[in-house]
């Protein structure tokens with residue numbers, strides 16, 4: 001059994017379960033009064049299931065090398081950007097910076113490149129971080145179940161993998177080269193991760209690629225399926241909107257702020273227990289307005305380029321031209337397109353995946369949460385919880 005079968009059935013027949021029919025209705029055009037009623041219901045459900053907590057995390061981009069061409073992504077293979085891959089020691093340096101900022105949940109992010117970002121490299125990074133970072137998740141190229149088992153054994157507890165879009169035709173159009181072209185292989189990734197032992201799994205869509213109502217409905221169907229088949233893990237959903245990036249992809253299906261809010265409310269109402277992630281792709285004012293509603297997990301103070309917090313990785317900066325490495329002395333380096341200046345003033349030059357919109361430092365965002373009556377949660381997991389040794 002695979003979600004592919006259910007997705008194909010929905011695409012072919014349009015038949016939906018009662019929960020999905022409700023979701024489909026909630027994402028139809030609503031009058032302002034109806035949206036307000038949805039917001040009140042969603043807020044009450046969030047308080048009921050999550051209290052006033054807000055989990056904080058920060059990404060560490062360990063590499064911006066990638067063998068795929070995803071038309072919308074700054075890291076696409078054919079984008080002539082400055083690239084680097086951090087050594088394990090450099091990843092640890094980035095993590096220490098974030099730990100000093102207060103973070104205990106870190107997401108390791110990388111482009112998909114088997115040579116630079118091998119499973120062995122990731123395993124080493126996770127193992128090197130596990131003593132100082134209790135919550136380590138990964139957002140990297142899809143793997144087989146045995147590789148996921150190795151990541152979990154090394155100390156990772158969370159897996160994030162977005163389908164980007166559930167629209168097969170659009171997916172084919174947007175993913176023009178590399179292993180990511182395989183739609184079905186990617187869609188089965190959360191289940192492989194579940195069988196591999198991850199205790200948290202995040203799925204999502206990239207808003208702006210296709211009709212958002214159809215895509216959100218299929219994401220809801222995927223979540224519904226995973227709750228039935230992978231029920232021992234906890235799930236989050238993420239709904240990132242496209243941001244400017246190298247390659248200058250222009251979204252064909254713009255999602256307004258009101259529509260963005262409506263999707264999150266619909267998810268909260270239909271899936272009261274799901275974690276909903278809001279990233280620094282959204283501007284500060286909008287984030288502040290959304291925090292009290294359906295959101296349960298946010299990133300803060302993020303950088304999307306390798307070495308973005310400390311300047312690590314600057315020793316191996318190089319250019320790629322159509323996937324081929326070109327040393328900087330051979331080629332004039334282009335001006336970095338986004339995210340090139342670290343919070344501590346270092347300049348890495350490595351290109352970011354996309355431009356951040358909320359650039360506030362983490363402590364400022366934590367203060368904002370407290371001002372809204374919410375509780376910033378920096379740490380909510382420790383491997384010792386699973387220890388079988390008990391002391392009296």
Ligand code: SF4
Pocket residue numbers: 066067068069070073074075076077110111112180
């Ligand atoms: S979205 Fe991921 S796989 Fe696609 S180009 Fe960007 S980093 Fe590579």
